[in-house]
Amino acid sequence: MVGQTGVKKALWVSAFLGPSLLALLAFSIGPMVGTLWVSLQDWNLIRDAEFIGLDNYRELWGDEDFHRALRNTLYYLVGYLPLALVGGLGLALLVNSKLKGVAVFRAMYFLPVVTSWVVVALLWKWLLNPSDGLVNWLLGLVGIDGPGWWTSRTWAMPSVILASAWKDLGFVMIILLAGLQSIDESLYEAAKIDGAGAWQRLRSITIPMLTPSLFFVTVISLINGFQVFDQVWVMTDGGPAGSSTVVVEQIVKNTFTFGRAGYASAMSVVLFVIILVVTALQLRMQKRWVFYG
Amino acid sequence: MADLALAPTPTDTEPSGGSIGRADQPLPGWSGYRRRARLVGRYTVMVACAVLMVGPFVWMVLAALRTDADIRSVPPTLFPDPVTGENFTRVTEAFDFWRFTANSIGIAIASTILQLATATAAAYAFARIQFKGRNLLFALYLATMMIPLQVVIVPLFIEMRNLGLVDSYAALLLPTIVSSFGTFLMRQAFLGLPSELDEAAFIDGANHFQVFTKVLLPLVKPALATFAVFAFMATWNSFLWPLVITQASDRHVTLPVGLSRLNGRFGTDWNVVMAGSVISIAPIVVFYAFTQRWVIRSVAYTGMK
């Protein structure tokens, strides 16, 4: 292509790339390196840092609170993902039509996605309030004695999962809808001619053809899920009694309440590695189950 | 029975989607009845889902209008009785929610503009300028998409501290400028434009800047809009970093953080907390009401990539 060469080009590249690259180095890559470095220190952000090598990691290995946080994060993902995928798929199938007003419904289902996690978490905290919340009252109408939800050690994490899946249904729906609308109609026709029933068409055509979109949603959800924080912080504050604590919450607490920035950084590194590994695994396994027609 | 929720069949009264569903003549009699039943069924389910998805927000607004006694009454009543606006007063008395709103709006707009500017410029360089190491550098950009903010808050905080920017607008704004995703998006958009356009312009004596601004940018408006929507929403709703960096005072607090402080102050006084929530989402809901078609389209567009 036409363009200057040499110094002039270098200047142009710097001009266009410069700001973005600078921001990247300063606020993403640089801090990443910084996290690694701080994780090898014992530091309260006030005194001078003290180099302690891998001691923070050794401590993490035996830290029951951190293990619980990891387990809870996994618990969150295992609960959230199926709910969001199945619910989102259901909605997508529902709104996949040209019926009058369907765009309005789509917009309504998507509404929770644009609101902040804080609002959603507080809203659900209220809905799931054991004594006078709407959910327990409704459950009571059908004779079920509603649990303590976010005030109960067993139900705190499920409460967070429920609220989170609800919020993201609209997002999954839109992604899967786009996928649905690109499925070739002739496939269905052929299946019908072969006598395949509705269920079978879903299982053999719809879902396999949707796997690219499903894959996309899964990858995004996993990456976001490992970093879950906002709704936990606001809904349960990691409680009661630490039963819903997650990794990022531990990071924040250790930095700003306990004054252990080095230890918190070690947690950050571990979290980052986990996300990398899981994503890499996913990309690797893509070939196994994602069908690019 | 009615296969409402399953793959659309050609028996819908209207064709659904480009290649899905065939136009069909409405037939009288039995099949017409079945079709209408399916239609009604489908609408019913859609309305039920709408209640599930939007209902809680309505419940939230109602809660914001209830008195202390009413909010705790069991069984819950549908409409508040009496209706009161005092919760909103209590919210603004406890915290300066006007300031929080202004902060949120200001930061979101500034961040969106900065993101658009830097990422699009970078995307141009990646898409339109051949230079050594271009692919490697772009791979680096992609790689950083994997670095979540949560992982770097400690050093980011330290950085802000060293710059003397803790609890400042600059600190709120600067880390949001990083937008590898936006760069990726815009690069895709530029790659879709034929290079003849550039060449023609260069022959006419334009430089890179003019090609960028006058020739290419106008052609990627949809992608820009998508990017802007994402950037705005993400910044508006961001919580962790603003929480951490504004802990020192109330001056730079944004709406999500302000709401969480309200929650800390009022705990289970749900009517007040819901009033605060209403204030917090009102701007974004209004924004969404006007732009929802764009927003939804943008999300679908990203899913396709």
Next chain:
Amino acid sequence: MNTSRNHRTGHRLAALAAALALVAGACGSDDDTGDSPAAGTETTDGSDTSGSDEEVTISYFTFSAAPDHLEDLDAIIAAFEEENPNINIEPQTASYDDYFTSLQTQIAGGTAPDTFELNYENFVTYARSGALLDLGSAGIDTARYYPLALEGFQDGGTQYGLPATFSDVVLIYNTALFDEAGLDYPSPDWTWDDYLVAAEALTDADAGVYGGFQPVSFFEFYKSLAQAGGEFFDADGNATFNSEAGVAAAEWLTSKPGTVMPTLADIGGTPDFDTNLFQSGKLAMWHNGIWQFNGLNESGVAYDIEVEPGMAQQANAVFMNGVVASADTEHAEAAAKWIEFFASSPTTVDTRLASSWELPAVDDEAAFASYLEITPPQNRQAVIAALDNIALPPVIERQAEMQEIVGQALERIVLDGADIQSTLDDAAAEVDALR
């Protein structure tokens, strides 16, 4: 005046001082000679010399002033600024729940306030963290304070702060509810059992009226532990709160939610839940501190106070707040002046006593006489009586983590019905690991 009351007051204040001595010895360092620490205030910029004409602004961050005593704070500031026309004080307030996060962030972020308030249990953490200014011996009239209250804000022999106030926790009860039920008011020799009997009689959950509210928290636990005759740490610093007394204390605390007080779920972590409950006349007995008096008086609820019931012995929680300066302040001398004025000037003492804003930690028996005259509550004497048997907070450097461990252990007991002995054993092991 009632001289015998003053006499007893004097004795009790001496007892407070003695208790402080015990604890200061335990948690202070070995080389605590009690002498004034070395080196006067070195100022980093030459402009801040004594008698300088430059105007200086000092920030002061506090949690104890809002919301009830902002006017008192302003009055003290006004008096100081009048005496020191070149120094302006800029107050910042936060509620107790938000205070330490904000403070920690400000310090870590390099924007620490020039002077700020610290309570006794957090002092050691901050002193050891390097955030505090050595106040040196710059013009501090140390005779004015209880020598051992002074030690409460020393670490390793260095004076980092001045004691500003102390306050204690008493049993606050609603006289109207007791009258209606025809029950005798609490007396100084009540035990937990007497308390429980009354609380149960006064509880009417359907009407939303509760008999006795005692938060299930670290603070209530170490106090109940003492009341049951136990110790949080032994002489070697090992955690011993999982003793029989500890189990009894935990049992006592965790058995009340859902019976004579709302469940933890009802409270939902709302701060001031109990304050609102009591002020609206729906709570018969309340374990809380003397800092509540002003708010209660304004709310108009009929109440009086008594010393808390004990079990094996009496033990009452006493809290101390002090004022410190940031190690990074640019106006060290002005800061020291303000700190001293705020801690012990006659204006401060009078203002505090007149509006029941905690009690100044000054060695001034006569001043307290006026405090006892103010009613309600009628039985102000109980505030002083509580000082006969003190339970000071256990303090270690990693205080925040210790409080979280104990708090979570108690929550687990309440919510899961976890076995008390083993939960406390685990918690004790975790606390030991912190040291």
